[in-house]
Amino acid sequence: MNISIKVFFWFLVLAAAGSPLVAAADGPASSGMNMPHMRGMDMSGMHGMPMGHMEAELxxxxxxxxxxxxxxxxxxxxxxxxxxxxxxxxxxxxxxxxxxxxxxxxxxxxxxxxxxxxxxxxxxxxxxxxxxxxxxxx
Structure with missing residues (x-):
């Protein structure tokens, strides 16, 4: 097998094997909520806050x-x-x-x-x- 074909083959194998890992590492962003503006925000103070029902504005x-x-x-x-x-x-x-x-x-x-x-x-x-x-x- 030609060297360039071997390199291309291994590139495809590694890319295919890596794609599920990349998706899993993405976590919540891949769960239907795309919020790129939230990346890097400190959410540590949100622990214990109710998220199911937001207070309505009266x-x-x-x-x-x-x-x-x-x-x-x-x-x-x-x-x-x-x-x-x-x-x-x-x-x-x-x-x-x-x-x-x-x-x-x-x-x-x-x-x-x-x-x-x-x-x-x-x-x-x-x-x-x-x-x-x-x-x-x-």
Missing amino acids: IAARGKVNSIDVAGHKVNITHEAIESLDWPSMTMDFQVPDDATLKGIKAGETVDFWFEDQGPGRYVVRKMRPVAPPGNAE
């Missing part, structure tokens, strides 16, 4: 409670414009996770509330409190 708003559906876990609110979402004032239903969220809230009251956007048409109130009437500051 959106603050003020509005008037029109109706409460405790059984359906819903509240209908006419809210003021919400600049952070570029929403005008409107009336809409919000979901509530439990009865405790509605504790002390009555239809007709003006409330401050905080909700999260969980996808198209799914807005969940996480906190709600009545607004103190003028002259009755909290």
Whole structure:
């Protein structure tokens, strides 16, 4: 066998044998997440941090409670414009996770509330409190 053919042969053998090792050494980057900008970052402070569920950003708003559906876990609110979402004032239903969220809230009251956007048409109130009437500051 010619020398150049032998060299080429061994090059192919070594390249083929080395490719699984290279892929295994790449680890998490080959698991579907390509984050080259993260290479070299110190992640030692991330130990023990929950990664499965990231905290959703709560959106603050003020509005008037029109109706409460405790059984359906819903509240209908006419809210003021919400600049952070570029929403005008409107009336809409919000979901509530439990009865405790509605504790002390009555239809007709003006409330401050905080909700999260969980996808198209799914807005969940996480906190709600009545607004103190003028002259009755909290």
